[in-house]
Amino acid sequence: MAIEDDVLVVGGGLAGATAALAAARGDVRVRLISHRQSTLRHASGLIDVLGYAPTGEGPLADPFSAIPDLPDGHPYERVGLEAVREALELFDAVAGDAYDGAHTDANALVPTHGGTVKPTARYPTATAPGLASADGDALLVGFETLPDFDAPLAAAHLEAAGVPFDARGVTVRFPGIGRDDAKITRYAHLLDRDEVVETAAGETGARAALAETVRPHLGDEPRVGFPAILGDERAADVRRDLADRLGVDVFEVPMGPPSLPGMRLEDLLYDAVADAGVRVTTGVPVVDYETDAAETGAAGPERIERVIVDRNGSAIPHRAEQYVLATGGLVGKGVQSDRERVHEPIFDCHVPHPADRYDWFVDDVFGDQPYARFGVPVDRALRPLDADDAPEFANLHAAGAVLGGYDFAAEKSGGGVSLATGYVAGRRAAEECQ
Amino acid sequence: MSDADRPTDDVSIDDDDQDDAFEPIQVFPEGGETDLRPGADDCYKCSTCDTNCPVAEVDDEFPGPKFQGPEQWRLKRQEDHDIDESVMKCSNCMRCDSACPSSVPLSQMHNTARGEYVEERMDKLSREYVRNRILANYRRLAPLAAAFPRTTNVVMGLSATQWLGEKVLGITSQREFPEFATETFREWWAKRGGNATSKKRAREARVASDATHPSDHASGTSSREQTERGGAKVENPDKRVAYFHGCYSNYNTPEVAKALVRVYEHFGYEILVPDQHCSGTPMFANGMLADARRSAETNVRELGAALEEGADIVASCSSCSMSLRQEYPELFDIAGIEDVAANTWDAVEYLRVHEDLERALEGTSVGDEFDDFAYHAPCHARNQGLDGQTVELLERIDGVEAHDVGDSCSGISGTYGWKAENYETSMKIGSEMFEHMNDADAAQGLTECPTCSMQMEHGTGYEITHTLEVLAAALVGPDAEARAQ
Secondary structure, eight states, rough: OOOOOOOEEEEOSSHHHHHHEEEETTTSSSEEESSSOOOGSSSOOOOOOOSSSSSSSOOOSOOHHHGGGGGTTTTHHHHHHHHHHHHHHHHHHGGGGGOOOTOSSSOEEETTTTSSSSSSSETTTTGGOOOOTTTTTTEEETTTOTTTTTTTHHHHHHHHHOOOOOOOEEEOOOOOOOOOOOOOHHHHHHHHHTTTEEEETTEEEEHHHHHHHHHOOOOSSSEEESSSSSSSTHHHHHHHHHHHHSSEEEEEEOSSSSOOHHHHHHHHHHHHHHTTEEEEEOOOEEEEEEEOOOHHTTSBOEEEEEEEEEEEEEEEEOOOOOEEEOOOOOOTTTSSSOOSOEOOTTTOOOOOSSSGEEEEOOTTTTTTGGGGGOOOOOOOOOEEEEESSSSSSSTEOOOOBBBSOHHHHHTTTTTHHHHHHHHHHHHHHHTTTO | OGGSOOOOOOOOGGGGGGGGOOOOOOSTTTTTOOOTTTTTTGGOOHHHHHHOOOHHHOOOOOOOHIIIIHHHHHHHHTTOOOOOOGGGGGOOOHHHHHOOOTOOOOOHHHHHHHHHHHHHSTTTTHHHHHHHHHHHHHHHHHHHHHHHHHHHHHHSSSHHHHIIIIIOBBBOOOSOOOOOOSSSSHHHHTTTTTTHHHHHHHHHHHHHHHHHGGGGHHHHHHHHHHSOOOOOOOOOSSSSEEEHHHHHHHHOOOOHHHHHHHHHEEEEEEEEEEOOOOOOOOHTTTTTHHHHHHHHHHHHHHHHHHHTTEEEESSSHHHHHIIIIHHHHHHHOOOHHHHHTTTTTEEEHHHHHSSSSHHTOOOOOOOOTTTOOOOOOOOOOOOOOOOHHHHHHHSSSOOOOOOOOOOOOOOOOGGGGBBGGGGHHHHHHHHHHHHHHHSOOOOOOEOOOOOHHHHHHHHHHHHHOOHHHHHHHHOOOOOHHHHOO
8 A cells, every 4th residue: 555646746845835736726636745844944935036037137127028038948938938927826826915026027126134135026025115116214123133134234235236215224132032042933932922021111022122122223214124033923913013113114124044934935835735635744755766667668758656755764655646846956955966976866867967077066156157057857848858858757747946957046036936837847747647 | 974074086187287186185184083973064054943943932041953953062072061951941842853954863962962961960869850750750650650540640639749749849730640540551451362362353353354345355464565674574464563552551541552452453453562661752851861771672672572573563652653763773772773663653654554544434434422623743743744644534534624733832742841940931832732722623632642632631621632542433433342342
């Protein structure tokens, strides 16, 4: 016996969750297996579609008009513009009022914790009042115990980047946090639960105490930006409460890693996945597969019969009609490298790369790095291709950062590619279930 | 293998490039041992573990798993640093393990550090040490309590006892001690005829099953051969499992253990109940590694013998299976320990893989005995990839549903929440689960972990059931034992 489903998605990040959601729209039983927690926890929570062209041109005002010009083999070229739009619609439906940006094709410019502005297509509502395109001077507030966000420096960088408003930064002590390296979840929990903290004025709720700490620093600015630690489960309440108390707009500047906006996005996706009836298995890796090689003959690509999940040493077979590989890139370890080769560890799908590892990179750290494009090549149905451009397996689709042919860090296209390819892979997997 | 372990690289270089050639620097002494614990080097400080730590989220004093693991390890290498006492605030939920993208063995490092702290820095006459030792060795006191269960229950329930427990030992008086069953599982098992009766019943069930589903015969008798096992084994054509019931289902909730017996015999399995000691989970969590090792030696010996008889090992408590599967081979080097780890299963997952449990449950019902449940997946089930299992299986049963109450930790973490100094932290961690349970469309709770179940009951007043009890009700019915007589 094996644990049986129709579609099995391997990988639990943005691509995997989207594939599971798209597949679950068909009349099929879907399971998502995720080993380690997804790199969403490292992610900013922003959904970029395309911020810069592969040539470096940008920031692009309209990512959609640039997509048709992408080179052959780019994931967007594989799935086509229409799929990108449909995938974003799926995301917008899942995100509801937690995200903004659906009202326009144009990229938004979001200030980051380093004080740069990042072109992105969808952003958490908590980020919205901070957009660089919005009017109004901004006060950025940092905390002594949170060195990852240096508010005065970020403000100076924003001004240097040419934002059309004045930005000013102050650093204050976060009320109720004693230790120098408190976890970001500790800040969020304090505010979520509005825990009682000790202040000079006596005991008070954490939200009131924070507002009172910031108030003396507030000039005429109509908006105040905080690092993204303003609550987790009740983030919207925390932000509204602070805005009411301070009488200004309050926004979050994306942080990371680790990143609360990434964790909130993870929660949003997994709630949707659960609502869609997808079965979820986490904490265990898929380590191997078996094919029906004996039955296939020479006629076509093999079918994956079942995959093996390793549960602390026991081999747990999982069987499905169709499989989606969404295990991530080098960071998520869906693509791995050693001194000899670059490979995809579960199905050993072909990953094109130069034989000499000194050709994997260029000396200019910020140059056009070949390794950034390493990944699995796919056909237009997102089936991984072998060295002869033939599908590796008849019933395997790939999505997200495991794909090759694009540099998501340079292009600012990671979220959009995960959504679009996850959507297409999941939909096709469901359609091909017989 | 990390790069540090590799001597030099061996790229050939063209002669005319000699000037630009890469010359590796010898970082570590020739042939010398590197002093970084394996895995510590894999930590790239992403801090994802810290965002998963339920203690760090509510306790400003706790430095978090990244510090307790790789950072503390490095500090300690400096020799003028002792293990930091904050390691005792770790609740051993092991969530950091599945959080780490680099597979750093965090909980193993924490267990080792805690053991060293207790061994070297704790005063063995201190109230805290004595209290921890008592809590960790619950299994040693339980037989006495179980011998006079009614007396024990009354005495432990007295407010004077609780007051004394808090004042003298630092065991919180906020909690009610778990009741001891009037008949332990092992007493019931012996009275019922032990392993021999189980063998007979399993055979009867197989004969009955073959008569009704002759086509199932092949899968029914050969499922063990379908599962590959490491090394040469005595293969037995019969279906046989060794049950690691753990202490709690023996002394406190024998109904869970009995449910397992009924479900397994229903599928034609012969059950062995080997001699066993505590799994060691509470000992790891209290840094009592020597105690844990003694228990592990007993368990590995007895369970290893059962393996030789062709049985696989199943456990009904998620912390027990976690301990046997992961913590044993990480912490101890005992002959046969790897074999025991590799052949231990969660009791429900074993049936999912070896039988068609879902089809067997299809269309069954549990009558009025159970209604919908608020289900909490214990951390130690979550870490084993078992978090969705109960919800999936209960979907097959008519008229009953399990509503997952989310991924928060219950907060009690075995003995952790029993300590007076941790009680408040424990309840703060649990508050999210309590709220979700109260919001769920159910007034009964469901989980696979005995101490999570105490916390669920304590925080909500709900009655808590084990998944196996629901499966037994669906597959065999509540009065199976009576019918079988």
